């Protein structure tokens with residue numbers, strides 16, 4: 001089978017790395033890819049959001065399956081355009097991807113499906129948003145309706161902070177049109193985790209849970225990032241919690257999306273708060289998490305390719321998955337300065353030595369080849385992914401590999417999986 005993966009991050013390297021192991025694969029392309037992906041796939045110079053160019057490439061090359069990594073092309077309708085042209089695709093339609101594209105839409109669907117979540121209100125003018133905040137009191141959470149690159153969320157511990165967030169989002173438009181509408185919701189207390197399922201419109205095939213580290217600094221301090229590290233499985237998701245997530249946050253969503261005429265096909269990513277009253281839904285994303293995908297692919301034993309084909313063809317009810325009896329952990333290395341402005345073009349040495357550590361795979365997120373050198377081109381640059389018998393072993397291997405890198409231009413958190421180790 002000939003496969004095209006769309007995207008250029010660590011998530012797409014993990015997908016390509018896993019797909020490249022499939023005996024069913026005859027050709028793998030990645031658009032646009034990166035220096036690490038070039039080791040397992042042929043990189044094609046088409047941007048991930050160039051919808052028409054991607055469709056034309058898939059047609060011209062008789063691609064058997066398109067796998068879409070990031071949310072932007074999904075929200076822009078790449079999966080629809082593939083289906084219209086008879087190209088097999090694993091990813092949600094634009095109508096289904098609105099779950100991530102509009103938080104207000106998502107909250108309305110969640111309410112309709114009876115999924116446990118934070119109470120909320122939707123607002124299009126700042127006076128009523130502020131009146132709601134004053135009536136409910138702090139702590140309270142203020143979110144832009146639209147996509148704001150993961151930054152349009154203010155968890156306000158005081159009323160003043162919440163009111164200021166309304167002014168910034170609606171008045172000053174710091175997130176542009178994403179802030180035309182706001183969702184204001186209950187602050188949920190607990191431990192956060194991510195849960196993933198593959199969906200084919202009717203059936204949800206549960207994958208596994210992972211825990212991400214969103215803050216840039218050790219001890220979960222500093223500004224939010226796209227994710228500085230992750231591990232799977234995570235002890236907060238016991239078998240009972242996992243069953244509750246599947247029964248209350250995954251299956252009702254798939255049934256409700258189908259009933260709304262927006263059947264959900266693709267990876268469903270549920271952001272969950274495990275509260276004292278059980279799991280509650282924070283949000284859905286319409287894609288794999290990055291870096292959560294890296295640890296899921298490291299743990300997955302089954303061949304991914306026939307599973308994604310079954311997803312694209314509505315046959316997930318015939319699939320069962322097997323997992324390695326191991327823990328996977330990824331340490332993200334970012335360019336100095338990230339998530340603020342950061343330097344580009346620094347040379348990364350020691351990649352082969354790091355990759356040679358037992359159980360370790362170095363996945364690239366923001367790199368390019370420049371002559372003989374690999375250089376950093378993004379904020380998040382590498383994902384040092386390790387598998388081990390337990391979280392301590394996976395973590396020791398990952399940091400051993402980190403220490404073999406020669407990259408003064410980059411940094412990482414030193415405490416990935418601290419919650420699991422503290423238990």
Ligand code: AMP
Pocket residue numbers: 118141143150153155185186187188189192214271282283
């Ligand atoms: P989101 O982009 O909706 O995932 O929000 C980003 C982060 O803000 C989440 O990962 C949580 O850590 C936090 N957050 C979002 N919504 C809530 C909530 N209702 N209660 C507490 N924390 C939240």
Ligand code: GLY
Pocket residue numbers: 212226227285288289290291292
């Ligand atoms: N790691 C969080 C995300 O992919 O949104």
